Amino acid sequence: MERFLERYADYTYALLRVVSGLIFFLYGTTKFFGYPPPPPGVPATELDALTTVAGSIELVAGFLILTGLFSGTAAFVASGEMAIAYFIVHQPMGFWPTTTRGGLAVLFCFIFLYIASRGSGVWSIDSLRSKISRHGDS
Numbered sequence: 001m002e003r004f005l006e007r008y009a010d011y012t013y014a015l016l017r018v019v020s021g022l023i024f025f026l027y028g029t030t031k032f033f034g035y036p037p038p039p040p041g042v043p044a045t046e047l048d049a050l051t052t053v054a055g056s057i058e059l060v061a062g063f064l065i066l067t068g069l070f071s072g073t074a075a076f077v078a079s080g081e082m083a084i085a086y087f088i089v090h091q092p093m094g095f096w097p098t099t100t101r102g103g104l105a106v107l108f109c110f111i112f113l114y115i116a117s118r119g120s121g122v123w124s125i126d127s128l129r130s131k132i133s134r135h136g137d138s
Contacts, residue, residue, distance in 0.1 A: 014123040018066055020111050024078060025062025031055035050088075057081045065115060068124020072116050079112035 005012060029035055031045045032055050038044060045051055057077060064074035082105045090102025097103040120126035 010122045013118065013121050014068075016111065017068065017071060017115055017121060018123065020108070020115070021062050021064070021066030021071075023062075024058050024108065024112075025066055028055045028058030028060075028062055032059065054081060054085065065112070068120035068126050071120040071124065071126065072118075075112040075115035079109050079116060082106075082109035082112065 026036060030038060031047065031051060034044055045055075047055070058081075061074040061078040061081075065071050065078065086097070086102050086105040086109065090097065090100040090105060093100040093102075097106045
């Protein structure tokens with residue numbers, strides 16, 4: 001089968017990393033700062049211990065994934081958070097993620113697992129650091 005975008009694979013991966021990191025980061029800002037605000041009808045999050053830990057991971061890991069700084073490690077932690085979130089919040093309501101509103105947690109979990117396996121890639125601080133390091137060794 002022809003893969004007509006194959007030559008852009010590194011860049012589409014970078015877009016996946018950047019957009020996923022940004023959205024994850026915004027979940028953290030919503031928890032801590034109320035911005036962007038939650039959708040109408042969804043109450044603002046109360047910062048109990050579990051939500052504080054989750055929001056902290058979302059802010060820090062989301063920013064690291066977005067910028068491409070230690071993305072592999074940050075994405076691994078974020079993937080674990082999403083797996084835990086699914087099993088604590090969504091799975092007790094039923095088996096199917098589509099009926100428990102857990103689909104986003106599942107997608108984030110596996111997207112971040114993929115990023116953890118692949119690393120930061122192009123358009124990342126890690127890539128820039130690597131180029132600077134190579135030029136400094138010459």
